[in-house]
Amino acid sequence: IxxxxxxxxxxxxxxxxxxxxxxxxxxxxxxxxxxxxxxxxxxxxxxxxxxxxxxxxxxxxxxxxxxxxxxxxxxxxxxxxxxxxxxxxxxxxxxxxENGQEKKASRTSLGHEEEQAMSDEDEEESFSWLEEMGVQDKIKKPDILSIRLRKEKHEVxxxxxxxxxxxxxxxxxxxxxxxxxxxxxxxxxxxxxxxxxxxxxSPIAFRGATMQMLKARSVNVKTQALSGYKDQFSLEITGPVMPHSLHSVTMLLKSSQSGSFSAGLYTHEPTAVFNICPPVTEVQDKETVHEELANCGLHPKTLDQLSQTPVLGKSSLRHVKMSDYIYNWRS
Known part of the structure; x- marks a missing residue:
């Protein structure tokens, strides 16, 4: 790009x-x-x-x-x-x-105040034996700067x-x-x-936009079957295939290939994380979404698919297969 x-x-x-x-x-x-x-x-x-x-x-x-x-x-x-x-x-x-919530959920049933009290108690005990040895002045407690540096290291x-x-x-x-x-x-x-x-x-035209054609290559090979050989067709598309285009292609293949086809997908890895489920405050009504986005340029079935809450997480589709009009996929 x-x-x-x-x-x-x-x-x-x-x-x-x-x-x-x-x-x-x-x-x-x-x-x-x-x-x-x-x-x-x-x-x-x-x-x-x-x-x-x-x-x-x-x-x-x-x-x-x-x-x-x-x-x-x-x-x-x-x-x-x-x-x-x-x-x-x-x-x-x-x-x-999300990770923070998981960690919080996996903790024991101890309350926050009790955990804090135990933490403070442990810290006091750890320094009390140093006082008995008379070396407490030589041991530095973590200061604000060192705590901040550790936090920044985690962020980096x-x-x-x-x-x-x-x-x-x-x-x-x-x-x-x-x-x-x-x-x-x-x-x-x-x-x-x-x-x-x-x-x-973008899936639609905008000011200053140009339409770019993706590279496509079709191959026809003969594969061995029970009754001899059969033709197998493949189509290779190179370039940024956007989500709505992928859904449109699968709908086309579903009808043209009598409900049987397979597709291998190669994702731009940094964008795979876009499949995470973002925090949702209010679940919108399906009919309302279709009505408000009726003029966005997407096929109604594609719009229905993209309006759903993502379920793939940090992964992405790698392989899609349809057999007898039933989908199977791997991420």
């Missing part, structure tokens, strides 16, 4: 031309804002912002079980999260919170990992929009994407 390899490097006219880069970024900002407004008015179901460092998935209200606009960012770094905090963007780390350790996925909801997504438009680090300074704004991927 981004610049053609043939145009990369020294031949890129924009890599060293700041004026041209400013024009590209200005046009990109208009396109990005246009796409967000379409999402806000529910004329666009979702779209991706693909930078050289991370990917963002914006979803319209009603998709993935949420009643507000959401944005998932993956992978993130401590620097990015701090920058977002400084801009007043409220966000959560769904996987970190999850950088670039699935656990670093960030969830932004509601009006904070608009603040995120402005943050991204003004964020200079979105643009790569070297490599094939040097000087280029991030790529916007």
């Amino acid at each position: 981004g610049a053609d390899r043939k145009m990369a490097g020294k031949q890129s006219p924009w890599s060293a031309d700041e004026a041209l880069q400013d024009i590209l970024m200005s046009d990109w900002s208009v396109s990005f804002t246009s796409l967000y407004n379409l999402l806000k008015t529910k004329l666009c179901p979702y779209f991706y912002v693909c930078t050289y460092q991370f990917t963002i998935l914006f979803r319209a209200a009603g998709l993935a079980g949420n009643d507000v606009i959401t944005a998932l960012i993956s992978p993130t770094t401590r620097g990015l999260r701090e920058a977002m905090k400084n801009e007043g963007i409220e966000f959560s780390l769904p996987l970190i919170k 350790q999850m950088d670039h990992r699935p656990e670093s996925v960030v969830l932004v909801k509601g009006m904070n997504t608009f603040t995120l929009l402005n943050f991204l438009i003004n964020c200079k680090s979105l643009i790569a300074t070297s490599g094939p994407q040097a000087g280029l704004p991030p790529t916007l991927l």
